[in-house]
Amino acid sequence: MKKTAAALAALAAAGFTGLSMAPASAAPMVFDSCGQAAQYGVYNLRAGQPGYGTHLDRDRDGLACENASVAYDPNLVPGYVPPAPVPETPEVVQNDVVQDSAVFDNCTEARAAGRTNIPSWDPAYGLHLDADRDGYGCDADGTDDGVQQHEIIDWVPESWNDGGNGYDQVSQVPVGGADTGAEGESAVPGLALAGGLTLAAAVGATVAVRRRAARA
Structure with a gap:
C-alpha cells in the first residue's frame, strides 16, 4: 500500500515537473550575425522586424545586413509565424x-x-x-x-364642360364668377352691333350740327 502511494506521488511530481519545463511559444529567431542571417537568405532587416537585432546594425540607421539586390522576407526567419489573415469586410x-x-x-x-x-x-x-x-x-x-412630392390636380365644375372638348378659359365664364373682362363667344355679335349703333348716332349728330350751321 505504501509503495503504491509512493509511486503515485512520484508520477504526480514528474507530471508537474514536465509541465513546468514545457517550452513557451517560440519567438522569431534573432540572428547572431549577418553571416548567420545570410545562411537563411535574410537581408535588409529593419528595426522591429523578425530577426533584427541592434548588434546587426553597425551604423544604427535602423537597417541591418543590407543587400540592395535581395528583398527582406520574414518567412525565412526561423520561428516566425505569419499573423492570421484578417477577413475582408463583405x-x-x-x-x-x-x-x-x-x-x-x-x-x-x-x-x-x-x-x-x-x-x-x-x-x-x-x-x-x-x-x-x-x-x-x-x-x-x-x-x-424622404423626397416630398406635391400633386396638382386641375379640376373644373361639370357645368363648364362643352361636350367633351374640354373647357375654354376665355370663351366660357362660370355663372356668378368674378368679372375678369372675358366674355363668351355669343357676346361678340352684340358688342359689334352696339358699336355700330353708337357710330351711326355720332355721324347723325354731326350732320345735324352742320345743317344748323348752314341755315344760320
Whole structure:
C-alpha cells in the first residue's frame, strides 16, 4: 500500500515537473550575425522586424545586413509565424452600386446611431442616404429622409364642360364668377352691333350740327 502511494506521488511530481519545463511559444529567431542571417537568405532587416537585432546594425540607421539586390522576407526567419489573415469586410450591391457593409441601410438607422450629415468620403455614406445629392447623407434637417412630392390636380365644375372638348378659359365664364373682362363667344355679335349703333348716332349728330350751321 505504501509503495503504491509512493509511486503515485512520484508520477504526480514528474507530471508537474514536465509541465513546468514545457517550452513557451517560440519567438522569431534573432540572428547572431549577418553571416548567420545570410545562411537563411535574410537581408535588409529593419528595426522591429523578425530577426533584427541592434548588434546587426553597425551604423544604427535602423537597417541591418543590407543587400540592395535581395528583398527582406520574414518567412525565412526561423520561428516566425505569419499573423492570421484578417477577413475582408463583405460588400453589398444595391441598385447597381457597390455598398460597403458599414453603410447604413437608411437614415432612420443612421439617426439611431447618432449620425447625421454624413459626408461622401465617410465609409457610412451611401447614395441611397443622399436624396438631394448634396454630398451629405441623412441631413440633420431631414431633407434626405424622404423626397416630398406635391400633386396638382386641375379640376373644373361639370357645368363648364362643352361636350367633351374640354373647357375654354376665355370663351366660357362660370355663372356668378368674378368679372375678369372675358366674355363668351355669343357676346361678340352684340358688342359689334352696339358699336355700330353708337357710330351711326355720332355721324347723325354731326350732320345735324352742320345743317344748323348752314341755315344760320
